[in-house]
Amino acid sequence: AQKITQTQPGMFVQEKEAVTLDCTYDTSDPSYGLFWYKQPSSGEMIFLIYQGSYDQQNATEGRYSLNFQKARKSANLVISASQLGDSAMYFCAMREGTNSKLTFGKGITLSVRP
Amino acid sequence: NAGVTQTPKFQVLKTGQSMTLQCAQDMNHNSMYWYRQDPGMGLRLIYYSASEGTTDKGEVPNGYNVSRLNKREFSLRLESAAPSQTSVYFCASSEVDREADTQYFGPGTRLTVL
Numbered sequence: 001a002q003k004i005t006q007t008q009p010g011m012f013v014q015e016k017e018a019v020t021l022d023c024t025y026d027t028s029d030p031s032y033g034l035f036w037y038k039q040p041s042s043g044e045m046i047f048l049i050y051q052g053s054y055d056q057q058n059a060t061e062g063r064y065s066l067n068f069q070k071a072r073k074s075a076n077l078v079i080s081a082s083q084l085g086d087s088a089m090y091f092c093a094m095r096e097g098t099n100s101k102l103t104f105g106k107g108i109t110l111s112v113r114p
Numbered sequence: 115n116a117g118v119t120q121t122p123k124f125q126v127l128k129t130g131q132s133m134t135l136q137c138a139q140d141m142n143h144n145s146m147y148w149y150r151q152d153p154g155m156g157l158r159l160i161y162y163s164a165s166e167g168t169t170d171k172g173e174v175p176n177g178y179n180v181s182r183l184n185k186r187e188f189s190l191r192l193e194s195a196a197p198s199q200t201s202v203y204f205c206a207s208s209e210v211d212r213e214a215d216t217q218y219f220g221p222g223t224r225l226t227v228l
Binding site: 004033035037043044045046047050052091093100101102104105106107 | 145147149154155156157158159162164170172173202204206214215216217218219220221222224
């Protein structure tokens with residue numbers, strides 16, 4: 001079974017609107033971390049936000065927030081007030097316990113329309 | 115601070131040739147990682163170094179070797195390149211090797227093996 005699932009096809013959002021990018025994960029480890037990265041067309045991987053499995057509150061970083069539903073094993077990224085510069089590929093990733101590996105999903109392409 | 119730097123940015127090799135990808139970080143991080151990104155597959159861990167003096171295999175280590183030269187530098191070597199190694203290679207680092215620590219990525223090296 002896939003550890004990280006990102007199944008949305010290419011997403012489109014109007015500038016200044018909010019958008020949710022879905023991510024579900026699969027693990028039996030009680031201790032894990034969830035990450036979102038942005039990859040613009042230039043290719044670099046930019047860290048956006050982190051959520052720990054024991055965190056009681058949803059993580060927020062500026063316009064980014066993470067809708068963490070532990071029982072559903074979902075960690076959706078919410079981008080508020082979309083900007084043209086948000087157009088990129090977005091990756092959800094998980095790190096379990098003492099495992100050094102970050103497991104990535106296949107990514108979601110987001111396009112912001114003016 | 116430059117963060118994580120990688121050289122070269124682009125490389126074309128012929129089958130059977132060897133090369134070394136260089137990575138350096140100036141964030142005084144203890145842990146460093148090498149990933150490869152193939153189309154539609156997200157990133158996969160090749161090798162990692164939890165601390166200076168240690169290296170371990172990741173998910174896809176075959177055909178690669180690594181050297182943790184010092185705390186700052188972690189190189190990836192292809193001894194006999196194969197077309198299946200055509201990919202984008204990312205180096206990353208984190209403060210320590212645990213699930214809560216964010217991995218920060220370099221700009222990537224785009225490698226083509228003919």
